[in-house]
Amino acid sequence: MVDYVDPELVLAECPYCEHAVLAREIGALGKPEHVNNWKWAWRYVLARCTECSGPLLLAHDAPWDRLESIWPNPHGRELSNSIPEALRREHSEARACLKAKAYTAVAVMVRRTLEGVCADQGVTRRQPLVASLRELHQQGRIEGRLLEWAEALRVLGNQGAHYTGVQVSREDATDALALAEALLDYMYVFTSQYEAFKARRSQPRSAPGTE
Known part of the structure; x- marks a missing residue:
């Protein structure tokens, strides 16, 4: 017996929950197939954490084996290069x-x-x-x-x-x-x-x- 996996659920790190969670995909934007001037594929996903309902913006590159939260930034803002x-x-x-x-x-x-x-x-x-x-x-x-x-x-x-x-x-x-x-x-x-x-x-x- 194979468990059913909801295709709209993705594994992501939620900055609100502070651990890996399942997030439900709400919408996605990817590289159009007819666009050839991009040297790499990309896909952005708007999702909602199934644990806390927090909004997430996720991104991953081909071959789609890595999904990263880019908003909210889990690492905080980058410090200025003016700082040693x-x-x-x-x-x-x-x-x-x-x-x-x-x-x-x-x-x-x-x-x-x-x-x-x-x-x-x-x-x-x-x-x-x-x-x-x-x-x-x-x-x-x-x-x-x-x-x-x-x-x-x-x-x-x-x-x-x-x-x-x-x-x-x-x-x-x-x-x-x-x-x-x-x-x-x-x-x-x-x-x-x-x-x-x-x-x-x-x-x-x-x-x-x-x-």
Whole structure:
């Protein structure tokens, strides 16, 4: 006896359920057969998770042996290349820990990311992390609210790195990852973007009608 398999059901990874599920195909768009200028075949599938009813956009390439969720992005947004590769790598490992539900490891990896930021900015000099963060603040590289965030992440990282009998919660791990990402964006993306904006605005401009 062969079990009936619904042809509209596909196996996919649901970012909402955080595990592999069956998703029901709602619609699909594939490469038209008469189009020959594409060197590869492709197919996009709009589906609904049968566990939580969440919407999914899936994609796979020929020979249709791999189906990947592309929205919502299960890996989070890509960090800017303006952020040093070593720091992006630390943050990526923190994301992987969150996906694996290793929340204590997330806190530790976020703390490592903070240490990496201080090292990249040249303010470590064998001093405690708290002193390095405050030195960044004194130098005007991070503002008061960002210092407050960073010190909260440092404390959470200490909780993860040392046995205290208190577990790091999923909510704290998720927030820590988001705050660390915001700190990286501020330090390496928005600050340089604002400086470029100021430099561009300071350039002499021609009066209207003289160009």
